Amino acid sequence: MRMVFMGTPQFAVASLEKVVQAGHQVVGVVTQPDRPKGRGKKLAPSPVKNRAMELGLDIYQPERVKEAQFVQVLKRLNPEVIVVVAYGQILSKEILNLPPLGCINVHASLLPKYRGAAPIHWAIINGETETGITTMLMDQGMDTGDMLLKAKVEIGQDTTTGELHDLLADLGGQVLLETLVKIANGEIKPEPQNNDQASYAPLLKKEHEKIEWNDSAKNIHNLVRGMNPWPGAYTFLRDTRIKIWQTLLKEIKTLQDGRPGEILEISEDGIWVQTGNKPLLVSKLQPAGKNVMSARDFFNGYGISIGQFLGEDHE
Numbered sequence: 001m002r003m004v005f006m007g008t009p010q011f012a013v014a015s016l017e018k019v020v021q022a023g024h025q026v027v028g029v030v031t032q033p034d035r036p037k038g039r040g041k042k043l044a045p046s047p048v049k050n051r052a053m054e055l056g057l058d059i060y061q062p063e064r065v066k067e068a069q070f071v072q073v074l075k076r077l078n079p080e081v082i083v084v085v086a087y088g089q090i091l092s093k094e095i096l097n098l099p100p101l102g103c104i105n106v107h108a109s110l111l112p113k114y115r116g117a118a119p120i121h122w123a124i125i126n127g128e129t130e131t132g133i134t135t136m137l138m139d140q141g142m143d144t145g146d147m148l149l150k151a152k153v154e155i156g157q158d159t160t161t162g163e164l165h166d167l168l169a170d171l172g173g174q175v176l177l178e179t180l181v182k183i184a185n186g187e188i189k190p191e192p193q194n195n196d197q198a199s200y201a202p203l204l205k206k207e208h209e210k211i212e213w214n215d216s217a218k219n220i221h222n223l224v225r226g227m228n229p230w231p232g233a234y235t236f237l238r239d240t241r242i243k244i245w246q247t248l249l250k251e252i253k254t255l256q257d258g259r260p261g262e263i264l265e266i267s268e269d270g271i272w273v274q275t276g277n278k279p280l281l282v283s284k285l286q287p288a289g290k291n292v293m294s295a296r297d298f299f300n301g302y303g304i305s306i307g308q309f310l311g312e313d314h315e
Helices: 010-021 047-054 068-077 119-125 161-184 217-226 295-301
Strands: 002-007 025-030 035-037 042-044 081-085 103-107 130-137 147-154 233-237 240-248 263-267 270-274 279-287
Touching: 002 010, 002 047, 010 025, 010 047, 010 081, 010 161, 025 047, 025 068, 081 161, 103 161, 119 130, 119 161, 119 217, 130 161, 147 161, 217 233, 217 240, 217 279, 263 279, 263 295, 270 295, 279 295
Parallel strands: 002 025, 002 081, 081 103
Antiparallel strands: 035 042, 103 130, 130 147, 233 240, 240 279, 263 270, 270 279
């Protein structure tokens, strides 16, 4: 099938690889312009651009995909279908109507749940036990188009966003290939979404990353794994900003409850911290400017004592 592929982050790479491996004719890869990255702020290509270069594909990086000049480029490419996987720009009606088979999007949730920019993060933060991939025919709304195919996966109690991201990226490529075959053969009847069942997964903001120790242990655990590996859930100990990378929902019956944020005990597995309902075991963390370490090493090396509090906000 003759296609244009639009995508930017690592999540989209598996889908690009799979359509190429399956023999589809990718006549152009559209990705976001190179952006400043790292401490040196040097321009860096997107993961999709890097992979497209390795595959020898033609690459396009318009600042605004809606610009008339670039729409003419798309028309000259004459794709049968446009595949969109986490591209990062809104497509105009003119682009949506351009390919005869439509614009097909690979979205990392079971629509209509978790429309928006961060469906993997929010599924874990909200404690969902399953999620998946939905392919859909794009319209002018935010992930509101008619659904094509779905595939589900389970989310474990300790699954992180990074782990789920990799699983869904690969699954997304598989579902995309199946969708393309069935679309070409006329074997899919697009299904409208039920807007009454819709939920949203907005971009993460700084306030979403902060741990509130008066919340429940389960909710804090879900936040920590939902922010791993990016951007990281954080708290404070005195003037030190600390990212919490791993917690464990274990039970400890020998501790008396303290106040939320209070360090109650140190064990081989980490630091026990009181939450809004029960103690939570913090096992991996990262003080500002330091490497990730075990919570026990942090306790031993930073002069921490039982009875001190996490969450003393000094911003």
